Amino acid sequence: MQTNCKTCPFKTKATSMLCDCSLESLTNNHLELKLKKGDSIIKQGMYSTNVVFLRTGLAKIHLAGPYTEQIVKMVNAPSYLGLPTTFGSKINQYSVTAVSDVEVCFIDLEVFQTILDENKEFTREIIQEFCKNELEYFHRCANRTQKLIRGNMADALLEFADNIFKTDTFILPLSQAELANLIDTSRESVSRVLSEFDKDGIVRINGKSIEILNKKSLQLISQNG
Amino acid sequence: MQTNCKTCPFKTKATSMLCDCSLESLTNNHLELKLKKGDSIIKQGMYSTNVVFLRTGLAKIHLAGPYTEQIVKMVNAPSYLGLPTTFGSKINQYSVTAVSDVEVCFIDLEVFQTILDENKEFTREIIQEFCKNELEYFHRCANRTQKLIRGNMADALLEFADNIFKTDTFILPLSQAELANLIDTSRESVSRVLSEFDKDGIVRINGKSIEILNKKSLQLISQNG
DNA sequence: TAGACAATGTGATGCATATCACAAAATAAA
DNA sequence: TTTATTTTGTGATATGCATCACATTGTCTA
DSSP states (O other): OOOOOSSSSOOSOOSOGGGSTTOHHHHTSEEEEEEOTTOEEEOTTOBOOEEEEEEESEEEEEEEOSSSEEEEEEEESSEEEOHHHHHTTSBOSSEEEESSOEEEEEEEHHHHHHHHHHOHHHHHHHHHHHHHHHHHHHHHHHHHTTSOHHHHHHHHHHHIIIIISOSSEEEOOSOHHHHHHHHTSOHHHHHHHHHHHHHTTSEEEETTEEEESOHHHHHHHHHHO | OOOOOSSSSOOSOOSOGGGSTTOHHHHTSEEEEEEOTTOEEEOTTOBOOEEEEEEESEEEEEEEOSSSEEEEEEEESSEEEOHHHHHTTSBOSSEEEESSOEEEEEEEHHHHHHHHHHOHHHHHHHHHHHHHHHHHHHHHHHHHTTSOHHHHHHHHHHHIIIIISOSSEEEOSSOHHHHHHHHTSOHHHHHHHHHHHHHTTSEEEETTEEEESOHHHHHHHHHHO
16 A cells, blocks of 8 residues: 655555545645654653654653653554544653654644544554554553563564564664563663573674574563563 | 434443444344353454444453463443454454443444444544553553552552442452452462451452442552552 | 763662462352 | 352462662763
8 A cells, every 4th residue: 555645744655544645634734853763752741732643763652650661662653643642631641752763743633633534544544553552452461461571571572573673683772771661670680681592592682783593482482481 | 422222222321323323234233132240252262253332231351361361451331342353353362251241232343344434423432442442551551560469459449449330339340360360460469468458447348349448548559559 | 082971781688479288268059 | 958169368488570789881972
């Protein structure tokens, strides 16, 4: 479903029927931005009347837990962010921060709502995305809490390799402290487990660069705990 | 938005515009059932081409974790269940089981899809529901893993009282073993914490009957951990 | 090229809670 | 009612991991 649109910024092979520019309303109702790694895209607690389209790059969704900030999801482009705010209180309930350089479009929520109303295909895709995410959360709930740290770390590495970067050699986009927030553990444990994996020849670590040497082992560790 | 419909079974004050029976397609395309406590509504791993409307009663969504079955969400009527299956593989990715007697309607997914296409209001409500749930999962991720058992138990009791039964005196719909699966702990710890709460005068427990005596305390315990 | 600050490695210690092991009670079945 | 089965209460023990403490390395800035 690649639709390289000439008049609007959505030139991506997205989930997005937005690129069907019969939706000319969009062309005049968005703000396009390039943001740098570390920049805030959505800030918890702030008022907002926009949906954000993450056009390129990688971001983390995170929010304040009772003690520390928790990363609940990594999101790579293309993806829509901030919908719950749109339909809810207009106060952002979570933060989104770029972990790579990103391109984003801010779309007025009323415009977005109109598009939803007028475009069945797009609506269907959005709902499908929600369904996919819901399943992800369910599995996360069932897995994260039952597995030991090694299992969760294995899952995180496999997720980066298989779903996010789609290669077994990549640069970790998160610090060890952030990784700890993602897999519900402490910074120190992340450090220990990573060097264990390296020592056991499962991965090769070089600063922030990671190469997965033995994916089968990782999958086994993921299953055992 | 109460619409007591005469021709279709959806006579509930639902999220549901389905009761707007301009949707006569529905009237002839559903199966209505009364199920008993403990009956399975949706079974993980089974093929299905239905969405389920939970008309009355209370259910639990649960799925197989690496070690034990995990309860990921309690759902009370009115609510739609099984949408991810609809839009996904048609193999149920989770189970839903009645924890009280329930009334459910099985709706063919093509009929459901048609309704979505034809009814903007309904679609909007469904999306809103997804958004609400997503926020719930995020908060669950951030809370459940950071809090101690007492905090999670306090949350569960407050959830039952405030959101599910809407009264401070209720009958626990789950066994202690199920409660343990809900708040990520062991059966024994559930037993211990509940009797602690009782001993401290925070709740009064009598078999499965629970009365919350000191809600402020529960909220404090929830915050501290 | 220094100096400062952030990110990482690694040992020692403590603690929350899982697990094991039964007893007691409640519920279901016969 | 009696028997069988599930649910619950409670102690003792084991353990995975958080926390603390500090050394080391890496990275930015002036």
